[in-house]
Amino acid sequence: MYKNDALEQIKKNKEIWEKENYTSLVRKHPERKKQFTNLSAININPIYTPLDIKNDNYTEKSGFPGSFPFLRGVHATMHRGRLWTMRQFAGFGSAEETNKRYKYLLEHGETGLSVAFDYPTLYGYDTDHPLSRGEFGKCGVAISSLKDMEILFQDIPIDKVTTSMTINGPAAIVWAFYIANAENRGISKDLIGGTIQNDILKEYIAQKSYIFPPEPSMRLIIDTFEYGSTQVPRWNTISISGYHIREAGSTAIQELAFTLGDGLEYVRWAMKRGLDIDQFAPRLSFFFNAHNDFFEEIAKYRAARRIWSREMKNLGAKKERSLLMRFHTQTAGCSLTAQQPEINIVRVTMQALAAVLGGTQSLHTNSMDEALALPSEKAVRIALRTQQIIAEETGVTHTIDPLGGSYYVEWLTDKMEEETYRYFERVEQLGGVIPAIEKGFFQREIAEAAYKYQKEIDNDERTIVGVNNFKTDEQIDIPILKMDEKGEDRQNKRLTNLRKNRNQQNIDRSLQQLRKAANGTENLMPYILNCVHDYATLGEICQVFRDEFGEYREPSLY
Amino acid sequence: MKRKIRVLIAKPGLDGHDRGAKIVARALRDAGMEVIYTGLHQTPAMIVEAAIQEDVDVVGLSLLSGAHMTLFVDVAVMLKEKGLDDVLLLGGGIIPKEDIPKLKKKGIAGVFGPGTPVEEIVDFVKKNVLQ
Numbered sequence: 002m003y004k005n006d007a008l009e010q011i012k013k014n015k016e017i018w019e020k021e022n023y024t025s026l027v028r029k030h031p032e033r034k035k036q037f038t039n040l041s042a043i044n045i046n047p048i049y050t051p052l053d054i055k056n057d058n059y060t061e062k063s064g065f066p067g068s069f070p071f072l073r074g075v076h077a078t079m080h081r082g083r084l085w086t087m088r089q090f091a092g093f094g095s096a097e098e099t100n101k102r103y104k105y106l107l108e109h110g111e112t113g114l115s116v117a118f119d120y121p122t123l124y125g126y127d128t129d130h131p132l133s134r135g136e137f138g139k140c141g142v143a144i145s146s147l148k149d150m151e152i153l154f155q156d157i158p159i160d161k162v163t164t165s166m167t168i169n170g171p172a173a174i175v176w177a178f179y180i181a182n183a184e185n186r187g188i189s190k191d192l193i194g195g196t197i198q199n200d201i202l203k204e205y206i207a208q209k210s211y212i213f214p215p216e217p218s219m220r221l222i223i224d225t226f227e228y229g230s231t232q233v234p235r236w237n238t239i240s241i242s243g244y245h246i247r248e249a250g251s252t253a254i255q256e257l258a259f260t261l262g263d264g265l266e267y268v269r270w271a272m273k274r275g276l277d278i279d280q281f282a283p284r285l286s287f288f289f290n291a292h293n294d295f296f297e298e299i300a301k302y303r304a305a306r307r308i309w310s311r312e313m314k315n316l317g318a319k320k321e322r323s324l325l326m327r328f329h330t331q332t333a334g335c336s337l338t339a340q341q342p343e344i345n346i347v348r349v350t351m352q353a354l355a356a357v358l359g360g361t362q363s364l365h366t367n368s369m370d371e372a373l374a375l376p377s378e379k380a381v382r383i384a385l386r387t388q389q390i391i392a393e394e395t396g397v398t399h400t401i402d403p404l405g406g407s408y409y410v411e412w413l414t415d416k417m418e419e420e421t422y423r424y425f426e427r428v429e430q431l432g433g434v435i436p437a438i439e440k441g442f443f444q445r446e447i448a449e450a451a452y453k454y455q456k457e458i459d460n461d462e463r464t465i466v467g468v469n470n471f472k473t474d475e476q477i478d479i480p481i482l483k484m485d486e487k488g489e490d491r492q493n494k495r496l497t498n499l500r501k502n503r504n505q506q507n508i509d510r511s512l513q514q515l516r517k518a519a520n521g522t523e524n525l526m527p528y529i530l531n532c533v534h535d536y537a538t539l540g541e542i543c544q545v546f547r548d549e550f551g552e553y554r555e556p557s558l559y
Numbered sequence: 560m561k562r563k564i565r566v567l568i569a570k571p572g573l574d575g576h577d578r579g580a581k582i583v584a585r586a587l588r589d590a591g592m593e594v595i596y597t598g599l600h601q602t603p604a605m606i607v608e609a610a611i612q613e614d615v616d617v618v619g620l621s622l623l624s625g626a627h628m629t630l631f632v633d634v635a636v637m638l639k640e641k642g643l644d645d646v647l648l649l650g651g652g653i654i655p656k657e658d659i660p661k662l663k664k665k666g667i668a669g670v671f672g673p674g675t676p677v678e679e680i681v682d683f684v685k686k687n688v689l690q
Contacts, residue, residue: 120573120624132602135629136573209575209599250578335578339673372673374655448581455582459676468674481655557598559568559581 003051011051023047040294040454041252043416049408055415063411066360066401069314070307072414073402074360075325080398084112085356086363087388088165088329092117092142093375094488096152099142103157105378109385113363114157114164114195117141118175123210125171125543128492137489140375141167145492146538148499150178151185159183163194165240165329165363170212172199173221173526174542177533180233194235196286196329199225200242202263202434205555206443208245212543215435217550221525222267223274226281228526237286239267240329246443247290248335250451253297254417256290258424259443261308266434268316278316282323289361291352292333298352299404300413302328302359308418329363330356339372341467342479350387357391358404364388370479377480441558448559499536507535512545519549564688566617569597569606571634574624579651583619586677587684592617603633607641616647616688619680620667623652628661635666645689651675 003011037045046053055062064070067077076082089111092099103114118141121133127145128137137143144150154164160183168175176197183193201218204211211218222239229238243260251259264285271281287305291298309326318324332352337345346369353366366387368380376384392398404410431437438444457463464470511531518528532542568584570577577599588594595613597606610618618638620631631650638646650662651671659670669683 120626124573126573132573135626136624139625140574209577248578372653374653448585451578452582452585455586455677459678465674469676555598557596559584559594559596 003056008052008056015050015052039253039297040292041254041297041417041420043254043297043413043420049412051408053408053412063405069310069321069324071310071325072303072307073405075306075327075362079360079401080357080392081401084392084398085361085388086113086163086329087111087385088113088115088363088365089381089385090115090117090167090331090365091376091381092119093140093482094138094142094484095492096142096144096149098138098485098488100153100155100157102378103153106381106385107157107162109382110389111385112162114162115365116153116164116166116168118166118168119143120210121145122175122539123168123170125174125212125539125547127496127538127540128489129496130540137492138484143488143492144175144178145496145540146499147178147181147533147536148495150182154182159186160188160192163196163235165196165198167198169198169201169204169208169210170218171539171543172197173225174529174533174539176225176236177526177529178539181530181533190233192235193233196237196240197225198240198242198288200239200263200267200288202266202438203242203245203260205438205553206246206259206263207249207251207447208242209555211553211555213546213550214553215438217519217546218553219267219270221546223271223276224524224526226267226271226284227274227276227524229284230276230280232526234284237284237327238281239284240286240288241267242288244288244290244331246447247292247333249447250335250454251447252450253292253294253301254420255424255446255450257301257305257308257417258421260287260289261305261312261421262425262428262434264309265312265316268313272316278313278318279320279323282313282318283320283325287326287328289328289330289356290333291330291356291359291361293336293348293352295351295355296404296410296413297417298355299359300410300417302330302356302361303402303405303410303414304417304421306360307414308421327362329365330359330361331365332356332367334367334371337367337369337371338465338467341473341477342369342373343477344467345369345371346383346387349384350391353387354391354395354397357397358402360402370481373479374481375484377482379480441556444558496538499538503536508532508537508541511535512537512541515542516545516549519546561690564592564617564684564690565613565615566592566594566619566684567597567606567610567613567615568594568619568621569601569609569634570599570621571601571603571606571630572622572624572626573600574622574626574652575599576623576652577621579623580619580621583621583651583677583680586681590681590685592684603630603637606634607637607643610638610643610646611641616645616690617649617684618646619649619651621651622654625653627652627654628658631662631667632665639666647684647688649680649683651680
């Protein structure tokens, strides 16, 4: 971009500036820190100039939005054409309570639904399973059968709005509940749109809501890719995630590298099954965190787009839609504090802005009460308004990738890409993603980073406003969501009734057929759907898989 | 020579959030204690059994899923039933402040929520452990 002698001149002038302006000032008034490092421990310089960005061909390295390598955005018009989906993750108690919350959110302007399930559901247990005791509805909505799914989406136009479901171990089954409900409502499955998280690799690494061991889990996932690509074409059958890796304590570079690494692993497995990459790749989607370091997050999303499109091309993808790193973002829950919770609104705003400037397709903004409870109505309304203000009042969507060309952001994008490839190599050397998981590689990297971060806070090397500095003794009370105490009993009664009023013969037969198929190589989705239509419960279906696939036990290292 | 303080860090119930538990485990180890981490998905019975097996002085429970009133209390009751009255029982995670006095009544000596410096936990253990 710059002629060599222009660069030479800049270099000379920079050296003069460093000697005469910068160093002399630092000697008189030292900078606030000895080193300014970002959250990935990258040392950040006082100033970035044309010297810091490689003098490569713009079109090859950056290009235009909607064209390879998609650095500047996955679509040609980005937010000018369509704003990101405002998709607030929500769920608590029973299906009725959550249905109410979904209506509230839609009424207040969210444009996509996102389901949070409770722990028993995440682990494939019905509400009345002994291990579910005390856990019903606490972290999300309890869904034990198709009946619950019917109530969850009652009076909600699922032919017009898309739904994302954060479910992993039993993802195929919960997806089947959603599909069956749509079909029963007369909405054909080629019209429904949404996402299932369905990313088991990051469960072993970070979120920990796995059930079965890696091989059968991957089999189930590839089954969903296959089924979705022909039967439910508007559905993203996976949301390859970094959010949880980051929440567990990783750096931004680790989040980027581990997520994309997982993604490529899924692609390899699907290709091994014999699926055509251009058939399933367009429905792969991603999910990233939006943490505190504003520019690092933006650089991260940009680097992700460029790396993904390049690697997919290398794997043989020919269609442009197979190269797109389309992603949802959630602002960082782990960055929010119980102390002075109102100021979390400010943190979330900065993080949301980074996600928007980074070109996200979909966004969840956390509520200020994140560290205290599930979102109250007031808190989630403010979180939604945050997105709406960014969209309508700030003007940041007037142009695409506004930070493109910033010397700092381009340098940082390149740097993160470089560090990502370093991680790719290390994982290769360990034998690949699953061997690395079994060796505890990712888990150890994350635990190290988390510990380091905590020590920085405890040693006052890193300030968390309101926690280790700018504290207050004032008692700040904000409304806290209270859940219905009678919910668990009601749900158990519903399950008892359900089991009484079903055709037990049909269920026994469909579960038997499922068991047989589990031991074979056929696609399991049709078998799961049969069980679901007969009102077999989540627990009953998962038990078949637990019997046939076994359960995963992780090495408890710290 | 006084024996090292032995601590069991446990994750009761289905909750998979282990970032805090691992940090506390490591901090206590760095402070010179013997720490056993149970890993995830422990029932109260499994935790109490491990506490007996490992002959610990301290049991630390970490839970962010909201099921603490059931699971922490179960552990407290079981420890008492097994005669482990001397074990220092601590809790951490996401515990609403109105539940803390209820937990303390049941035998949980300290509850350490978000923002707690790890040194505070280390000091509390050193001060309150019965050996």
